[in-house]
Amino acid sequence: xxxxxxxxxxxxxxxxxxxxxxxxxxxxxxxxxxxxxxxxxxxxxxxxxxxxxxxxxxxxxxxxxxxxxxxxxxxxxxxxxxxxxxxxxxxxxxxxxxxxxxxxxxxxxxxxxxxxxxxxxxxxxxxxxxxxxxxxxxxxxxxxxxxxxxxxxxxxxxxxxxxxxxxxxxxxxxxxxxxxxxxxxxxxxxxxxxxxxxxxxxxxxxxxxxxxxxxxxxxxxxxxxxxxxxxxxxxxxxxxxxxxxxxxxxxxxxxxxxxxxxxxxxxxxxxxxxxxxxxxxxxxxxxxxxxxxxxxxxxxxxxxxxxxxxxxxxxxxxxxxxxxxxxxxxxxxxxxxxxxxxxxxxxxxxxxxxxxxxxxxxxxxxxxxxxxxxxxxxxxxxxxxxxxxxxxxxxxxxxxxxxxxxxxxxxxxxxxxxxxxxxxxxxxxxxxxxxxxxxxxxxxxxxxxxxxxxxxxxxxxxxxxxx
Numbered sequence: 001x002x003x004x005x006x007x008x009x010x011x012x013x014x015x016x017x018x019x020x021x022x023x024x025x026x027x028x029x030x031x032x033x034x035x036x037x038x039x040x041x042x043x044x045x046x047x048x049x050x051x052x053x054x055x056x057x058x059x060x061x062x063x064x065x066x067x068x069x070x071x072x073x074x075x076x077x078x079x080x081x082x083x084x085x086x087x088x089x090x091x092x093x094x095x096x097x098x099x100x101x102x103x104x105x106x107x108x109x110x111x112x113x114x115x116x117x118x119x120x121x122x123x124x125x126x127x128x129x130x131x132x133x134x135x136x137x138x139x140x141x142x143x144x145x146x147x148x149x150x151x152x153x154x155x156x157x158x159x160x161x162x163x164x165x166x167x168x169x170x171x172x173x174x175x176x177x178x179x180x181x182x183x184x185x186x187x188x189x190x191x192x193x194x195x196x197x198x199x200x201x202x203x204x205x206x207x208x209x210x211x212x213x214x215x216x217x218x219x220x221x222x223x224x225x226x227x228x229x230x231x232x233x234x235x236x237x238x239x240x241x242x243x244x245x246x247x248x249x250x251x252x253x254x255x256x257x258x259x260x261x262x263x264x265x266x267x268x269x270x271x272x273x274x275x276x277x278x279x280x281x282x283x284x285x286x287x288x289x290x291x292x293x294x295x296x297x298x299x300x301x302x303x304x305x306x307x308x309x310x311x312x313x314x315x316x317x318x319x320x321x322x323x324x325x326x327x328x329x330x331x332x333x334x335x336x337x338x339x340x341x342x343x344x345x346x347x348x349x350x351x352x353x354x355x356x357x358x359x360x361x362x363x364x365x366x367x368x369x370x371x372x373x374x375x376x377x378x379x380x381x382x383x384x385x386x387x388x389x390x391x392x393x394x395x396x397x398x399x400x401x402x403x404x405x406x407x408x409x410x411x412x413x414x415x416x417x418x419x420x421x422x423x424x425x426x427x428x429x430x431x432x433x434x435x436x437x438x439x440x441x442x443x444x445x446x447x448x449x450x451x452x453x454x455x456x457x458x459x460x461x462x463x464x465x466x467x
Contacts, residue, residue, distance in 0.1 A: 048077030054420055057111040057141075059132055060124030061085040061094055063215065064146055068121050068173065071412045072144075075420050081117045084108045086227040087245070089218050106227050108132055112139040119169075119423060122146060127234055127254045130155035137166035142423050144416075146173040147268065148260040149436035153444050153465060156437040163433040169422045171429045172436030174268035175415035181348030182411075184403045185336070186273045188343055188352055193401065195340030197274065200318040202266035202334045204258075205326035212291045212299060212324040213249045213261075217242050243294055250295035252447070257297030258322040259284070259446040266320055268439040269334055269345070272430065275312040278438045278460035279305035284446035290325035299324035303446045308460070320446070341398075348405035354398040360388035437463060 054077060058069050061083050072078055082103035083094040091104045105111065111120060112135060119142035122132050130150050136143050143163075149172045150156050163170040176182055189197065206212060223229070223240040231245065232238055235253055249255040271278065282305050286298030303320035307313070334345040341354040363369065363384050369377055415431075422429045441463065445456040457466035 052424055053077045053079060054118050054423055055079045055081040055116055057082040057084065057114065057117040057120045059084045059108045059111055059120055059122050059136075060128075060146075061090045062123065064173075065121070065123035067412070068123050068144070068146070068416075071410070072121065072416045072420075074413055075417050078420055082111050082114060084111045086231055087218075087221075088225045088227075089220065106230070109135065112136055112141060118142060119144065119419075123173075125231075125248045125254050126151045126256045126260055130159050131234055133159055133170070134162040137162045137168055137170070140166065140168065142169040142419075144171050144173060144419050145436070147264045147436070148256055148440040148443055149433065150440050150444070151256060151260075153441050153448075156441060156463065160433050160437060169419065169429060170433045170436075171415075171419045171422070172268075172431045172433070172439075173415070174265055174431060174436075174439065175412040176265060176269040177272045177431045177435070178415040178418050179269075179348050179405075179411035180409065180414070181345065181350055181403060181405050182269055182272055184350050185334075185343050185345050186275070188350070188401065189273060189336060189338075193341060193352055194336065194338030194343055194354075196314050197316050197336060197338045198314065199316055199337040200270050200274070200334065201321075201337065202270060202318065203321045203323075204262040204266055204332045205321070205323040205328055206330045207324075207326050207328070208330070209291075211330065213247050213295075214291070214293065215246050217246045221246065247293075247295070250291075250293075250297055252297050252451075255297070256444060257447060258286075258299070258301045258324070259303075259443045259450075260440075262322050263301075263303060263320050263446055264439055264443040265332075266334060267443055268431065268435075270318065270336075271435070271439055273334075273336065273345070274307075274316075276307060276460075277310065277312065278307070278458065278463075279318065279442050280308045280458055280460060281306045282442050282445040282449055282456040282458060283454075284320075284449045286450050289323075297447070298450070301446070301450065303449070305442060310460075348409055348411060350401070350403035352401040354400070356396040356398065358395050359392040363388075434463075 056072060056078060058065050062085070065085070069080065073080060080098060080102070082105070083091070084105050084107065085091055085094070086106055091106065094104055095102055103114070111117060120136050122129060122136070122143060122145040124132060126148060129145055129148070133143055133145050150159060221242040226245050228240045228245070238244065238253060244251045244254055249257065249261050270276070282303065284301060284303035286301035288298055289300040291299045301322050305318040305320070307316050307318060309315040332347065336343040340356050341352060344351045369380065418429055421427065438460065442458060445458060449456050459466050
């Protein structure tokens with residue numbers, strides 16, 4: 001099925017050509033990302049031959065499944081071949097949207113068995129990700145798997161092995177990895193604009209019931225309409241619970257909470273910008289602050305991670321925060337703090353502010369100097385003035401750098417374009433199974449740390465838990 005947005009793409013191309021994406025006089029404020037964005041738009045515009053068509057199946061047609069499919073169909077040459085969901089109401093919804101002849105099923109293996117499906121989008125509950133991904137790869141399908149790639153850390157290496165054996169394109173769905181804004185942040189960090197990195201502060205807050213996962217539950221929800229027995233095939237046996245099916249993110253039996261939903265975005269983005277393999281120690285704490293609706297994973301959570309000194313980056317500490325009853329109204333911010341400045345990433349927009357130390361050491365003011373005798377103060381002041389010129393005592397200044405993605409830019413669309421381009425060309429994606437595991441493991445370790453009240457040790461190179 002085709003979705004032609006060529007007019008809107010042309011309008012975007014005109015906008016991007018007329019917009020100053022970087023407002024600064026810094027030599028590093030290149031328009032490289034403008035060129036990249038223009039190249040991507042031109043790819044959207046290209047003609048697609050019959051041999052280039054990619055037919056997809058969607059497994060899990062909930063909120064994210066709807067968003068993912070809608071975006072995937074904006075990429076030229078992508079066609080919908082089938083949808084799978086356990087809830088009968090979503091099967092009905094799929095036929096209402098795409099026609100009564102659309103192939104639908106409540107068994108994901110029916111999607112994998114179809115010869116006319118090239119790739120699958122796995123948008124299910126977290127607890128099903130690994131099993132479906134491994135089965136899809138074994139059937140020769142390319143895989144787009146929503147984040148987190150896995151539900152348990154122990155599932156990571158089996159998925160990695162399956163992806164390697166299959167030789168198919170495997171991409172995890174943290175779209176910020178494909179953002180032109182994040183690419184700019186990476187460029188600025190590599191250019192040394194903030195000096196030596198030492199800390200990353202990452203926040204993803206919300207202030208709404210839907211943001212806290214209290215999604216609307218249909219009136220006909222029961223064990224039959226949700227195929228509950230099939231749903232719990234990969235879990236411990238549980239009695240039907242509509243909340244665990246429709247509010248699943250909030251329950252540890254089937255979801256991964258704020259760590260798997262939002263920490264994972266912050267980790268994926270930070271790992272991309274810093275080129276990091278991951279932390280070596282993870283600790284988290286949380287509380288039930290407001291949404292006391294039966295959930296067993298917290299609505300306020302913080303994590304602290306220590307990243308080792310490595311070939312990719314200096315040692316730095318990372319703090320993570322999610323607050324589901326935030327008086328800020330909600331925010332998503334990653335701050336990379338260095339010895340000479342800070343890069344603030346908000347969505348696809350970047351702000352860089354410099355703060356440089358003077359060459360001369362501090363002297364006077366809020367200092368111990370005034371507590372000395374008058375003679376000692378005079379003697380030491382004279383020595384300081386003789387050693388350091390007025391210029392050496394001043395803080396050097398550099399202009400701020402501001403990067404703004406053009407109006408209408410969509411990193412989700414870029415992420416899907418990267419996925420389908422890789423299927424066509426064989427070029428590797430950035431957020432492959434290894435990248436996905438390196439982000440998922442520390443996120444899931446936050447849950448383990450919270451639940452067991454301990455520091456988790458992780459080997460970011462071998463991707464293994466340490467005793």
